[in-house]
Amino acid sequence: xxxxxxxxxxxxxxxxxxxxxxxxxxxxxxxxxxxxxxxxxxxxxxxxxxxxxxxxxxxxxxxxxxxxxxxxxxxxxxxxxxxxxxxxxxxxxxxxxxxxxxxxxxxxxxxxxxxxxxxxxxxxxxxxxxxxxxxxxxxxxxxxxxxxxxxxxxxxxxxxxxxxxxxxxxxxxxxxxxxxxxxxxxxxxxxxxxxxxxxxxxxxxxxxxxxxxxxxxxxxxxxxxxxxxxxxxxxxxxxxxxxxxxxxxxxxxxxxxxxxxxxxxxxxxxxxxxxxxxxxxxxxxxxxxxxxxxxxxxxxxxxxxxxxxxxxxxxxxxxxxxxxxxxxxxxxxxxxxxxxxxxxxxxxxxxxxxxxxxxxxxxxxxxxxxxxxxxxxxxxxxxxxxxxxxxxxxxxxxxxxxxxxxxxxxxxxxxxxxxxxxxxxxxxxxxxxxxxxxxxxxxxxxxxxxxxxxxxxxxxxxxxxxxxxxxxxxxxxxxxxxxxxxxxxxxxxxxxxxxxxxxxxxxxxxxxxxxxxxxxxxxxxxxxxxxxxxxxxxxxxxxxxxxxxxxxxxxxxxxxxxxxxxxxxxxxxxxxxxxxx
Amino acid sequence: xxxxxxxxxxxxxxxxxxxxxxxxxxxxxxxxxxxxxxxxxxxxxxxxxxxxxxxxxxxxxxxxxxxxxxxxxxxxx
Numbered sequence: 001x002x003x004x005x006x007x008x009x010x011x012x013x014x015x016x017x018x019x020x021x022x023x024x025x026x027x028x029x030x031x032x033x034x035x036x037x038x039x040x041x042x043x044x045x046x047x048x049x050x051x052x053x054x055x056x057x058x059x060x061x062x063x064x065x066x067x068x069x070x071x072x073x074x075x076x077x078x079x080x081x082x083x084x085x086x087x088x089x090x091x092x093x094x095x096x097x098x099x100x101x102x103x104x105x106x107x108x109x110x111x112x113x114x115x116x117x118x119x120x121x122x123x124x125x126x127x128x129x130x131x132x133x134x135x136x137x138x139x140x141x142x143x144x145x146x147x148x149x150x151x152x153x154x155x156x157x158x159x160x161x162x163x164x165x166x167x168x169x170x171x172x173x174x175x176x177x178x179x180x181x182x183x184x185x186x187x188x189x190x191x192x193x194x195x196x197x198x199x200x201x202x203x204x205x206x207x208x209x210x211x212x213x214x215x216x217x218x219x220x221x222x223x224x225x226x227x228x229x230x231x232x233x234x235x236x237x238x239x240x241x242x243x244x245x246x247x248x249x250x251x252x253x254x255x256x257x258x259x260x261x262x263x264x265x266x267x268x269x270x271x272x273x274x275x276x277x278x279x280x281x282x283x284x285x286x287x288x289x290x291x292x293x294x295x296x297x298x299x300x301x302x303x304x305x306x307x308x309x310x311x312x313x314x315x316x317x318x319x320x321x322x323x324x325x326x327x328x329x330x331x332x333x334x335x336x337x338x339x340x341x342x343x344x345x346x347x348x349x350x351x352x353x354x355x356x357x358x359x360x361x362x363x364x365x366x367x368x369x370x371x372x373x374x375x376x377x378x379x380x381x382x383x384x385x386x387x388x389x390x391x392x393x394x395x396x397x398x399x400x401x402x403x404x405x406x407x408x409x410x411x412x413x414x415x416x417x418x419x420x421x422x423x424x425x426x427x428x429x430x431x432x433x434x435x436x437x438x439x440x441x442x443x444x445x446x447x448x449x450x451x452x453x454x455x456x457x458x459x460x461x462x463x464x465x466x467x468x469x470x471x472x473x474x475x476x477x478x479x480x481x482x483x484x485x486x487x488x489x490x491x492x493x494x495x496x497x498x499x500x501x502x503x504x505x506x507x508x509x510x511x512x513x514x515x516x517x518x519x520x521x522x523x524x525x526x527x528x529x530x531x532x533x534x535x536x537x538x539x540x541x542x543x544x545x546x547x548x549x550x551x552x553x554x555x556x557x558x559x560x561x562x563x564x565x566x567x568x569x570x571x572x573x574x575x576x577x578x579x580x581x
Numbered sequence: 582x583x584x585x586x587x588x589x590x591x592x593x594x595x596x597x598x599x600x601x602x603x604x605x606x607x608x609x610x611x612x613x614x615x616x617x618x619x620x621x622x623x624x625x626x627x628x629x630x631x632x633x634x635x636x637x638x639x640x641x642x643x644x645x646x647x648x649x650x651x652x653x654x655x656x657x658x
Contacts, residue, residue: 003619003620004619048613048614048615048616049611049612049613049614051611051612051639052612052613052614052637052639052643053614054614057614057635057637057639058637058638058639058642162616184616185616210657212656212657213656214654214656214657215633216615216633216634216635216654217635217636217654217656217657218635221614221635221637222614222615222633222635223614223615223635253657253658254653254657255657327637328638328642329636329637329638329651329653332636332651332652332653333653333658336653336658337658437583440584489616489630489631492616493633
């Protein structure tokens with residue numbers, strides 16, 4: 001059999017807990033589920049290969065949100081995240097994360113993942129956020145995936161690589177029944193029946209088009225095409241605050257982090273073209289991104305990461321981390337451009353848009369046990385809406401999801417699904433393989449993402465959004481009626497193109513619903529420039545009802561950590577005050 | 582609507598003298614998150630079949646014979 005040929009076949013398997021996505025949250029969820037009930041069947045389904053999949057393919061250069069005794073308390077962290085998100089936060093999941101993450105750090109440490117320690121052997125935490133101290137560097141963070149994989153092997157988890165999940169299966173009563181997957185190298189169908197399903201499918205990181213024009217030159221791992229968002233939507237789960245886009249300050253063209261979280265504690269900072277600091281704090285928030293955007297527009301741009309004032313040895317230490325961990329080709333890139341950190345500032349730019357709760361707050365709506373609004377369906381990591389939860393949030397909330405899902409699975413039987421749903425999905429997935437002539441998925445995807453840039457990139461203008469929606473509808477018709485694939489690799493890309501288009505529609509719909517501006521640049525609406533707490537101090541939940549996309553307001557749960565009146569707008573004060581000189 | 586093939590220079594380069602795919606090695610093909618590497622039917626060596634690269638480097642770092650180099654894709658380098 002040749003690779004990438006398309007086979008016509010379906011098989012069915014059963015398990016107790018199905019985890020979809022083998023990046024960060026997924027392996028931890030699967031591991032914790034299995035450890036909770038070693039007799040149960042846990043399947044970890046992954047579109048790529050668990051060894052190197054997901055956002056942390058090459059490791060991570062630090063924990064951005066470590067709540068470590070002696071440096072920070074869970075309550076302080078909850079307060080900071082609430083303020084950074086303009087108050088639209090259900091605090092319980094954030095508090096649960098903050099209370100659990102130190103145990104997870106110690107567990108990761110025991111797996112052999114290395115964190116920075118001081119001469120006393122204590123974790124050496126740095127301050128990057130506006131208020132508190134939460135950043136723990138990982139100069140040897142390239143070991144993360146390998147260490148995690150070892151644990152999965154030890155627990156004898158069943159891993160199915162190169163299967164892309166395409167749709168969830170639900171029972172008549174709405175409860176989860178399993179998922180449908182397609183082998184990315186053969187096109188074979190797999191139906192996995194499961195008592196509980198945990199979605200850990202990463203960000204929608206292939207939504208906007210990078211300004212380089214290279215479709216895979218994204219900030220997120222380009223495999224993270226928003227499949228989880230699309231699947232949750234079609235299964236009837238609610239998605240929260242999708243209008244709170246992810247937009248990041250990145251190395252121009254390279255489109256990876258520069259990265260101020262690593263270099264900042266050594267004295268580096270974000271500067272304008274005069275080498276002047278213009279923001280108080282380099283921590284990524286919508287408010288910070290708005291000041292970044294304003295500076296780019298002001299004539300004082302471009303914006304740079306400035307390290308050229310630092311001592312040679314310091315620069316050497318920074319480069320060691322930046323060029324070995326997370327995005328190691330940063331070194332190749334700077335070499336190619338002859339950029340020397342000690343002599344030149346690093347040109348930065350603003351990224352295209354995406355959905356990601358790892359950095360912003362756009363994700364599937366979950367509670368403090370990672371439960372979505374569909375019974376038996378869980379979500380964790382970048383795609384679940386625990387705001388700013390980063391890698392450590394993926395690990396911690398993945399662990400919470402795994403344990404709770406296994407507890408749920410222990411109490412229920414497998415749910416029945418309608419065989420017609422599988423037949424319909426087969427038809428949808430295979431349609432492009434039946435055409436001998438048509439539009440290839442790369443063109444469908446390129447056009448969708450180019451339109452996302454043209455019409456959805458903030459500042460958001462209502463008229464432009466309506467035009468964008470019209471164009472997306474035209475692309476959808478092309479996708480459904482005219483897309484053609486020639487092999488199983490293109491079939492994978494065609495399924496991703498469909499996820500991306502679903503996410504584009506959701507981004508437009510969610511943004512139009514919230515008629516105010518909030519979260520700095522993330523939801524800056526030109527027609528509604530003010531924050532409107534009277535009408536919009538609430539979540540906006542998007543869902544699918546009777547086949548249609550709908551949005552509704554949903555009250556923010558009562559705070560468990562109160563925020564004082566004079567603390568509420570601390571993140572609005574990002575700009576360096578004008579000096580008298 | 583006939584399809585046209587667009588040429589593009591690919592970022593991942595394999596040194597055929599060092600590559601041991603002909604001995605059965607599949608490491609780079611296995612680890613690629615975007616699944617863009619394949620084994621050539623003609624040379625039995627690994628090569629980049631699809632120009633869809635996140636320039637992330639597992640193929641280079643995990644290669645047992647240092648046969649793989651990840652360059653920055655031309656459009657953004």
